Amino acid sequence: MVTRNDVARLAGTSPAVVSYVMNNGPKPVSAATKSRVLAAVEELGYRPNAVARSLRARRTWTIGVIASDSAGGKSPFFGEFTRSCEDVAWERGYSVLLGNSAEQPVRAEGYVRSFLERQVDGLVLMRVRPSAQQVKELEGRVPVVTIDHEAPPFFSRLAVDDEEGGYLAAKHLAGHGHTRLAFVGGPLDIMAVELRLAGWRKGLAEAGLDSSLVAHAEISLEGGYSAAAELLAERPTALFATTDHQAIGAMRAAADLGLRVPADLAIVGFDGARESAFTVPGLTTIRQPIDEMARFAAETLIAAIEQGETEPVTRIFPAELVRRGSCGCQDPRTP
Structure with missing residues (x-):
């Protein structure tokens, strides 16, 4: 198996610099060095070990998104929102797990439980309301952003007017x-x-x-x-x-x-x-403003994931x- 050290030797740099390039930080790398590292990655076929990375960072770089109609068959809002949210996550290096509750509370709770078991770093809930018991389980465990007018005090939330x-x-x-x-x-x-x-x-x-x-x-x-x-x-x-x-x-x-x-x-x-x-x-x-709302949700969640404890945010978007x-x-x- 090709390792980070192998890439570093071929690129003529340190393993730490290889890590900075692959993770887009935390330290900057010059364009020339980055080019050498990426060329070595391509030549050797290097693929980082995602499990090991998650264990070291105590993060999985995954976000769970649960919508009442993720496919947009009943309302196009959900499909467009999910797509824009996923675009932001992808830009920031996160993968998205998507669950469709089909407006069934039991199914929504099942997705919340399943995503927590998979160690997601945060949740976006689109007009999905967890039970009182699940709210207790979520508090202090992962940051949550909800698209709703009402939410527990530790959820960030957004809605249109x-x-x-x-x-x-x-x-x-x-x-x-x-x-x-x-x-x-x-x-x-x-x-x-x-x-x-x-x-x-x-x-x-x-x-x-x-x-x-x-x-x-x-x-x-x-x-x-x-x-x-x-x-x-x-x-x-x-x-x-x-x-x-x-x-x-x-x-x-x-x-x-x-x-x-x-x-x-x-x-x-x-x-x-x-x-x-x-x-x-x-x-x-x-x-x-579906795209703006989705971007706000994803960016708010990622900021909470990466900065640790942050105050929940509430934002009401204007209708036009x-x-x-x-x-x-x-x-x-x-x-």
């Missing part, structure tokens, strides 16, 4: 002159849905409009379709959905009923997912209205 997002949607549709508006929401046990509904009702109340047209369904294309089909029997002229996928499902429900978007029904979604720019017409949406054709605004020619 969901209530402001619902408010922006209501004010925008009311500004188009709509007086009969409907809300398609996900399950009410999700705090983000509660907050988006609260903001929606606040915006309509300020406009002197009724907010009683509400239907809840699962967060998916199918859920948006079924909830919208139910509400469209009441003939609203505008609709706000709590995710882009639900909004796209609502667009299909409107089409199946012979309704034109936006002439007969204006629609606004929530997420700012990539697909929203490619619907016809383009989907007006409340954008959450993105105007496209589905609400009656001018539709951009290109996404």
Whole structure:
């Protein structure tokens, strides 16, 4: 087996310098020396022993990410967030273990337990809430970043301003002159849905409009379709959905009923997912900065891993209205 000492002899340097090159630190190495070391690594086929490295450093350079829908089949938010989080981890030399809880608490707890057994250095929880017992197990063991509005005091957390997002949607549709508006929401046990509904009702109340047209369904294309089909029997002229996928499902429900978007029904979604720019017409949406949020989560977690004990961080990201054709605004020619 080729060792670090073999690489050092061929490169004409010390084993410590080889370590600095392979680990990107902690001490800087000149470009010329780094080039010699990498050439020796390539010639000898050297591969560091990851197990030995982990034992020495008491770190595995792995992060566990647990999402309620990691594939993005129900909401594109999770897939896009996971990808951006993984990009940051890769840039910093960490591997990512991914678990999909499928919105099942028992499965989520199983992933937490499994990742801890595999000695991950930290956890990112995407709208996944561990049990009270698991929270006790996590405290002082690994740093945790959660994407949620509520969390134990030692978790770092981030979220988008969901209530402001619902408010922006209501004010925008009311500004188009709509007086009969409907809300398609996900399950009410999700705090983000509660907050988006609260903001929606606040915006309509300020406009002197009724907010009683509400239907809840699962967060998916199918859920948006079924909830919208139910509400469209009441003939609203505008609709706000709590995710882009639900909004796209609502667009299909409107089409199946012979309704034109936006002439007969204006629609606004929530997420700012990539697909929203490619619907016809383009989907007006409340954008959450998914890439920025994911990078913040990964960088916050890695800082806690590498710096040891740090104070937990909380950050609420602003929501932004993105105007496209589905609400009656001018539709951009290109996404």
